[in-house]
Amino acid sequence: MEVRVQEQDFDAGVEIAAMRQRVKGAGAIVSFIGLVRDQAGEIGGMVLEHYPGMTEKALGIILEETKNRWELLDALVLHRVGRLDAQDQIVLVLAASSHRKDAFESASFIMDNLKTRAPFWKKEITRHGERWVEAKESDELATNRWRREKENG
């Protein structure tokens, strides 16, 4: 289990290869990469701010919850901060398990919870100026869905 917050870019292939080396007996590795989306060619870049200390703590708690809920052999959360350009990589989540369902659900759970509980803030830089990205209600709903699923079964 590893959490990294860094300014520099990452190579998903290198991280996946390292996890394969570390984890013997995995049957499935799921990776998620989040990218700076530029839907209308409007976004020139982005600045990612975070709360040092709390970020690592919050992500560590999310990984613990994931491990308690699924058969998780290893996981990595790597989140970039600072200045990013359109189409840059923002976040990498890896989850290794014996079973594909556990790997998929772990990675998805980590991302949904990161989106609502990890202290990162995006400021978009557009042609018209800068603006803080607004939190989406759909992210809150995605996090709450896991809570409901747990209560129901």
Add this chain to the structure above:
Amino acid sequence: MEVRVQEQDFDAGVEIAAMRQRVKGAGAIVSFIGLVRDQAGEIGGMVLEHYPGMTEKALGIILEETKNRWELLDALVLHRVGRLDAQDQIVLVLAASSHRKDAFESASFIMDNLKTRAPFWKKEITRHGERWVEAKESDELATNRWRREKENG
């Protein structure tokens, strides 16, 4: 959308980087890697047989269904055949979308359907001899779950 069946190994990082180049505007790329699992140190290797022609056709149909159901910008299914050793990579699935939920569900749907509808067969080579892997009922159930979800929603 691309389907590849090959004997040689693959590099997930290279495939992800190629997809990032091809697809502009993606917000999320999910990758799934399936590995030869060796739970008890028993499996010396595996031979993967397939039905050339039908394999590509079946995977192509699964990708079409995925594209019809989710907002999918690009996808890749790369499946190895022939002789594999313990901890070798078997399959890579990539799904790129604007939204993380679509990318996760697309990759998961592709894998579940590949498991029951793509003509691959595994023969394990153990210390005690060779044996064809038995299909799992849980894989049928995983495929059927998507059918039910579609009917209900």
Add this chain to the structure above:
Amino acid sequence: MKILYFARLREVFGESEQLSGMPDAASLVAHLRARGGKWEEALSGPFRIAVNQELAGMDARLAEDDEVALFPPVTGG
């Protein structure tokens, strides 16, 4: 029509054979089972049928130029 076998069935039956006069998948399977011995035995377990490289049911109609395949439930991925 060309009949192909894969995996466990290929090891028992060989890779392929030519047959004719089978109106549907069920008739083909009945014909193969009627050979007895290893044929009856291997087809007593679960298996799948593909007609022209698509999964089909036992009621699938067959034409003389069809490619029909019999194989165990798939186990890739």
Add this chain to the structure above:
Amino acid sequence: MKILYFARLREVFGESEQLSGMPDAASLVAHLRARGGKWEEALSGPFRIAVNQELAGMDARLAEDDEVALFPPVTGG
């Protein structure tokens, strides 16, 4: 106690300040809002509170050596 601000709130309030005598998060927020102007305005939208780097509710008790942070709903990933 140390009060930290992030993102939009940091731009309006500055990075941090020292305060004392706030028994709970609700009192702290009331105190900040009572400053009026940009304080009242910035805290009229949605925001979150963390106490010692964990998300907390308005009823969270505060001690003098706590690290309290106020920030907008998070938008990473």
